[in-house]
Amino acid sequence: MKPPRTYSIEGIIASILFIVLIGVVLLQIFGRTPILRGPVWTEEAARWIWVWMAFIGIAEVERQDGQLKMAFLAEMLPEKFRLVLYTLIDLVFLGLVGHLIWIGYKTVLRTANNISVTLPTTDAVLYASALVGFVLILHRIIRRLLGRRDVSVTREPTL
Template identity: 80%
Template sequence: MKEPRKYSIEGIVASVFFIALIGVVLIQVFGRTPLFRGPVWTEETARWLWVWMAFIGIAEVERQDSQLKMAFLAELLPETGRRILYTLIDLVYLGIVGHLIWIAYKTVLRTWNNVTVTLPTTDAVLYASGLVAAILILHRILRRILGRRDVSVKREPSL
């Protein structure tokens, strides 16, 4: 499988959320000193930025195929067996992520009218982070499965 690009939309967005999180936390820290009184919205905003950053970061890890693996048994298999095993695992993962997308979608709809405490939006924006991340992860799993198939097709001798 070819090496993933160095930068992606997932990584860039997660990094922007991280930088914004640092800024909001600094406002919170300095707002607790005699310098100035910190705004109330920083507590909730920091939490939301953290959640969005973490979920989009998970999608970036999936893009790089860098999640934790215990591959010592898979490494004993020949390459074809290993490709089949990893494809089966990805297909199960695909089903789980598809179910998570459904749950996240229902959660966004259920919280659509829940007003947040300090932000001018609804709780659905927070829960949309899981939906967006799951869709990005689904996309990356599909690309990985199709990439494995393309490799196997290219290696087959032509008749």
């Protein structure tokens, strides 16, 4: 399996959100001093940006296959069994993420009419972060499963 590219859309978006988050938090900090009167929306915006950044960041970790795992037992297995084990784990994860996408979709619909306290939008924008993040994760799991299949089919025999 070839290593993941250095940059991805998930990583770029998460990085941009992090920079925006720093700006909003700095505005919030300086808004508590006599120098500047801070806008009231910064606290809520910081939370929303943080949530979006976290879900997009989780998708980036999934792209890199960098999640925490305790693989010492799996590493003792022969390569063929390890491939089957990791494929089964990914299939279970795929089902779980599919269910979370469904929950996220229903939540976005349910909150579409809830007006945010300080931001000029509905709460559905906040809850859409989970939906978008899980769709990106689903995409990465499917790509990993397809890549694993390609590796097992095209692997050259060892002598």
